Amino acid sequence: MRSLDRLSIIQEIATVLRVEVPALLGRELQPADVGHRMLGVDQVRATLSTYEIALAPPVAGRVVAPVERVAGMVAHAWTAYQHARYPSLTALVPDLLAHAQRAHARHPGPGRAPLVDAYRVTAALLVKLGEADLAWLAADRAIGPRGDGCPPSTGRSI
Structure with missing residues (x-):
């Protein structure tokens, strides 16, 4: 599976699905x-x-x-x-x-x-x-x- 490369895209997907970003990723966000x-x-x-x-x-x-x-x-x-x-x-x-x-x-x-x-x-x-x-x-x-x-x-x- 290819990882998404932009946090903004992940946030948009989370918004549409009405879930928190960490729930989508299965982990907390780590700063780059x-x-x-x-x-x-x-x-x-x-x-x-x-x-x-x-x-x-x-x-x-x-x-x-x-x-x-x-x-x-x-x-x-x-x-x-x-x-x-x-x-x-x-x-x-x-x-x-x-x-x-x-x-x-x-x-x-x-x-x-x-x-x-x-x-x-x-x-x-x-x-x-x-x-x-x-x-x-x-x-x-x-x-x-x-x-x-x-x-x-x-x-x-x-």
Whole structure:
């Protein structure tokens, strides 16, 4: 059985059924590890606030994953999202975005779709985590990639 991922949905179901939330869950509600979640969100925020693809020559030793591998990473991220594995996805997003940005910089044409999809899964995750403003930034970045390797201009502060 798949667990529900939002307390608001559980509360709505409890209201409709006219039962208390703990009766629905079979246990008392336990607060989520907010500190750990916030650290992950802070790392995603930091990643979204930078766009590390260099306009200068590539940095020695910096690995650029092939576009196909980045596309596979994005597919894995969507699977984690669909299975409500938000903590593990939160930990994956910073590296996913960095790899997608590098692949797009190296191969702007084929690298565009994985970059856009990486931003889309990031935005979807942030909505689930209750970070709507940050989700808007990720969504804005998803529509901004251009073929010239330049970072998208958002006009928003983080």
